[in-house]
Amino acid sequence: MTPRPAPRRPVGTITRGTTNPxxxxxxxxxxxxxxxxxLRGPVYPPVVVDLGYGASPVTVLELAARLSGVRPDVRVVGxxxxxxxxxxxxxxxxxxRVDFALGGFEVPLPGGGDPLVVRAFNVLRQYAEEDTAEAWRQVVDRLAPGGVLVEGTCDEVGRLATWVDVRRGADGAPAPRSLTLAWRLAGLERxxxxxxxxxxVLIHRNVPGEGVHALMQALDAAWARHAPLAGWGARQRLVACAHDLRADGWPVLHGPSRWRLGELGVEWAAVAPQRA
Structure with a gap:
């Protein structure tokens, strides 16, 4: 990867900064x-970035604590x-172990180097849809070999969340792999x-003719079909929905152990935007 000159100012615009523990x-x-x-690969030390963490550094500290169980020497930079x-x-x-830096999509790191993982949550929500590709490109360009961009959105208290797993493709361009949907299952109506x-990249694509719209329709139909399982709990109901979707040809990822947590992932090709 050809090094890019350091920008004179951070790339991007200030977000609202809303955050919560x-x-x-x-x-x-x-x-x-x-x-x-x-994270357990050969990169040493692995650096994970919480990009655009908001008005409070709490999510940076939480991420460091949670990933330390996977890789004790992980460094997390907000x-x-x-x-x-x-x-x-x-x-x-x-x-x-935990540090902070001024910057944007150029992802500067204290002391230099390349991040292995960048998490960007609730950052692109205020941008135009057409800005997404360039933001992904800028971040992916900064990743260490084998690195990952996790870009997504959640509600204010984290009961609903979605994210895309983005890697660097063979041509160097961003190559999204999957979309994950996550719910707090207790009290979920649909x-x-x-x-x-x-x-x-998808929020304006929930319209007929787009894969993500078809996925939402299929999920709701399966959820209604398995209403009799509600007495056994929402976890069993979501597991049944995931099995149905897979049987209908949806490329549903992983298995019941993840579905019971309120997570459902699909391969990106199934939901990739279909029109310009």
């Missing part, structure tokens, strides 16, 4: 499981475009409520 627990849990082989937010982070930093928290 445990807001990102669902994606943290998935990262600790799905990316464990990436990157924010707002100097005041970076100052709040540095007040609780514990370098090199799975398609998660559509309001789809990543920016």
């Amino acid at each position: 445990n807001r990102l627990r669902r994606v943290d849990r998935w990262m600790a499981w799905a990316l464990r082989e990436v 990157v924010e475009i707002d100097p005041e937010r970076v100052a709040r982070g540095r007040a609780v930093a514990d370098p090199p 799975p398609s409520v998660v559509a309001e928290r789809l990543p920016k």
Whole structure:
């Protein structure tokens, strides 16, 4: 990868900064499981970035604690475009284990180097859909070999969340692999409520003719069909829905152990935008 000149100012715009403790627990849990082989690979030390962490550094600290069980020497860096937010982070930093840096999509790291994983949650929500490709490209360009961008959105308390697993393709361009949907199952009326928290690349695609719309329709239909299982619990009901979708040809990922947690992943090809 040809090094790019350092930008004179952080790339991007300041987000609202909304955050809450445990807001990102669902994606943290998935990262600790799905990316464990990436984190345990030969990169030393592995650096994970929480990009655009918001007004409080709490999600950076939580991510460091949760990933330390996968790789004790992991370094987590919170990157924010707002100097005041970076100052709040540095007040609780514990370098090199946990550190903070001023920046945006150029993903600067203290001391240089390349991040192995970048998590960007609720960052692109305020951007236009057409800006997504360039933001992905900028971040993917910064990844260490074999690295991962996890880009997604969640509600204010983390009960609904979605994210895309993006890698670097053979041509160097961003290559999304999967979309994961995650719910707090207790009290869930219908799975398609998660559509309001789809990543920016998909949130405007929940219309007829698009794969993500078909997925929402199929999920709701299966959920209604398995209403008799409600007495056994929402976990059993979602597991039954996942089996139905897979039987109908949807490329549903993983298995019951993840579905019972309120996670359902599908291969990206099934939901990739179909029109310009």
